Amino acid sequence: MMLEGISELPLHQGHVPAWLANIMKRLAKAILEIMVEEFGPDKIVERFSNPLWFQAFNNVIGMDWDSSGSTTVTTGILKEVSWNNPDLGFLVLGGKGRYARQVPEEIPYATELLGINSDTSKLLEKASRIIAKVDSVMLQDNYTLYHHALFVSENGVWAIIQQGMNLKHRMARRYHWFQDTSFYEDPHKAVAGIKHDLVLNLVSRESRKARKTILDLAKENPNTIINEYSSLFNKLKGQREILSYITPSRTGRIKLERINKIIIYEPLPLPKHILEKLRRTYEVQPGNLDDLLLIRGVGPKTIRALALMSDLIYNEPPSTNDPVNTPYDPFKYAYAIGGKDGVPYPVNKKDAEEVIATLEDIIYSAKIGRKEKLLAMKKLSKIKIRFRIVY
Structure with a gap:
């Protein structure tokens, strides 16, 4: 899934209650452990470079279906889970506000923990700095960056997720990057959001x-x-x-x-x-x-x-086109266990606990052996998610 791009969401305020944050951490950890067993940490990093897959993951673990907080909260959850479980084989660095500026300081610790060489560490630092500049200087779309997170695997595979805000329109826009992307020519392959009439697009x-x-x-x-x-x-x-x-x-x-x-x-x-x-x-x-x-x-x-x-x-004018399209609607995944703001319905603790328990049991079985792992993955494919209609 080689897809990078931009996702656009309304600005929301508020916080995640402790009980829901705990559910989100456990569910995220369970899903990531399955993915590591099945695909490896490199694939996890690649998946998060896809804005639509990121949104789907966000919705599955119970975050708002259309909130700017889906970036900051979900990335924060992933950062805590990855650092508390380094055996997953990947780490998340940075985050919102002052944490975004700490990426260069965190890279040496992360690369040492993951066993990455110093040359790759320097490349990661440069990529972090360049991409922050590209989405604020080369693509001027009236969104001010306030979130920057670096995903890196034990093999040095990396992705970067940034988010900017537009206070006038009360919207946030998310930018996803993967390591094989050109920095300066059409780096955003998938864009979900509101198309603006005029931007300065020097990466077109x-x-x-x-x-x-x-x-x-x-x-x-x-x-x-x-x-x-x-x-x-x-x-x-x-x-x-x-x-x-x-x-x-x-x-x-x-x-x-x-x-x-x-x-x-x-x-x-x-x-x-x-x-x-x-x-x-x-x-x-x-x-x-x-x-x-x-x-x-x-x-x-x-x-x-x-x-x-x-x-x-x-007489060499730059492009004024906003790189926006909407391949499909990722919000359908909000129906997994509901969302914090009650959209499409409030999170049901009982349903969420059942999903978590099932996933955790599958993971336990998957660690026993190859045969048991295959049986566990078949179980996972049969999980039924209850849908509710809200009038």
Whole structure:
């Protein structure tokens, strides 16, 4: 299941009650142990790179059917279960808020516990930093990242799950990555959520030339770029250059009719605010996009300004398409034991305990031997989940 992408969910507040959190941990542990026995830890990490499978797992263990908390709570549950049971062969790092920023600190401990070499550890740290930048800088969709989690197996197979929030629309959007994904060209293969009309999508295939131009501009003398940028900034404010009263246009200067075709994604930052950042990129002379994004201070405003210059000067506009589609509805899995918010119905403790007991019994049997394991998996396939109709 080689599927990475974005999932979009409403922002919810509240917390998971202790009794439900305990059920979720036990049920998650039971399911993961079955998966390790059947597929191995690498496959578990790969599965979580699929946003739809992640949502299904979230719903099965009893979390809300459509909540932003499905990311933070489920990832938190998985992190606790994986660190308390290292024999599963994979670990979850990071999490929400300040925990997201702790991934670089947790990587050495995780790789040592899993027996991963130092070279892979460095690759994990770089991937974590680059992906955080890509989903906030290269894809500017008005969602602010506040959650970042790294999944890694004992063989070094990794996936990253991030989430951003849009307070205006009261929505959260989840981004899933798998290690074989290109960082800069159509990395999101599956997207479930609300499609927005206008985003700055520099990771689209359509933005290939714009990405090259942006990298070239980052190595140009910043004064040249700022002169053009300032001219655009002033024209958009309705100001005119004094020379425009003498001659209709000048070679190398911005023409008004060209500006009218430029798409402005957000209010432009003042030229003086990005000059210093452009000077940093000029000093570094980045050889590729990784180098550019990892320069301290290079964020959404700087890249947005360079994208506008790419469009304006070289007529290489970036894509404005939001990468959204909805292959299927994962919320049907909410009917396994119900959800915290009572949707589609309240969690039934008795039903949940029966599911857990059955899974735990299957796992116990599966550990006895190959024959018993096969019988146990047949039992699992026959489990009947009760559906309720709520009016």
